[in-house]
Amino acid sequence: MNTFSLSYLHKALIERNAFIYHGAGVAKGVGNVSTNAIPFLDRLRNVITQDLEVCCSTVKFGDSELNLDFWGRIGLILWPRSHNSITLVSPIDAGTIPDPNNFGRRQITRLPITSDALVNSIDSRPPQTANEWCVLDYDVIGIFVEPKIQYVENGDLHDVELMDVFQNFPSMRVFAFNNGLLREVLPPGNWGSLVSISDLYPYDDKA
Numbered sequence: 001m002n003t004f005s006l007s008y009l010h011k012a013l014i015e016r017n018a019f020i021y022h023g024a025g026v027a028k029g030v031g032n033v034s035t036n037a038i039p040f041l042d043r044l045r046n047v048i049t050q051d052l053e054v055c056c057s058t059v060k061f062g063d064s065e066l067n068l069d070f071w072g073r074i075g076l077i078l079w080p081r082s083h084n085s086i087t088l089v090s091p092i093d094a095g096t097i098p099d100p101n102n103f104g105r106r107q108i109t110r111l112p113i114t115s116d117a118l119v120n121s122i123d124s125r126p127p128q129t130a131n132e133w134c135v136l137d138y139d140v141i142g143i144f145v146e147p148k149i150q151y152v153e154n155g156d157l158h159d160v161e162l163m164d165v166f167q168n169f170p171s172m173r174v175f176a177f178n179n180g181l182l183r184e185v186l187p188p189g190n191w192g193s194l195v196s197i198s199d200l201y202p203y204d205d206k207a
Helices: 006-015 040-049 115-123 162-168
Strands: 018-024 054-060 074-080 086-090 132-135 138-145 149-153 156-160 173-178 181-186 190-194
Touching: 006 018, 006 115, 018 040, 018 132, 018 138, 040 074, 040 138, 040 156, 040 162, 054 115, 086 115, 138 162, 162 173
Parallel strands: 138 173
Antiparallel strands: 018 054, 018 074, 054 132, 074 138, 086 132, 149 156, 173 181, 181 190
């Protein structure tokens, strides 16, 4: 059992202008023959529809994949369903891998996470480095993008256009940074309203 509450988690993210992001990298990461065969956008669909423990980064306003602050130019903003949804925190890439003996879980040491460890994993992230959280039991708030979105499949480089994102995830809200601030993106690619972290993670001091 983690020693912080869900409300503390939300408050920590709000105070740091950060959200929890699971990105799909340009090239497939560590996996096996089966997972490596999954088409690019289907990787994200699997995270939405299956009971998976996924590696994430906390993304702060003004971060960029170009600066190595997180992995992947397209991915999912996650909503943990409980304080115990966070299963690992690290200010750097912890190098976690899928557990070959437990489908859908990651091979990590499972210890209670303290509030100090939680915030330190965000506050002590070195420059030009992605931190790593592992998250289990979550909802997906929406899609985050940082164009130009590209991926490698069968040795070829492919582009994902913004309209492809809307067409592949029609029920999802889409977000992006504009001048370092988070905004919703509306079809076919128009800027919508500014979005605060408290819009994503409403703070309830009783949760």
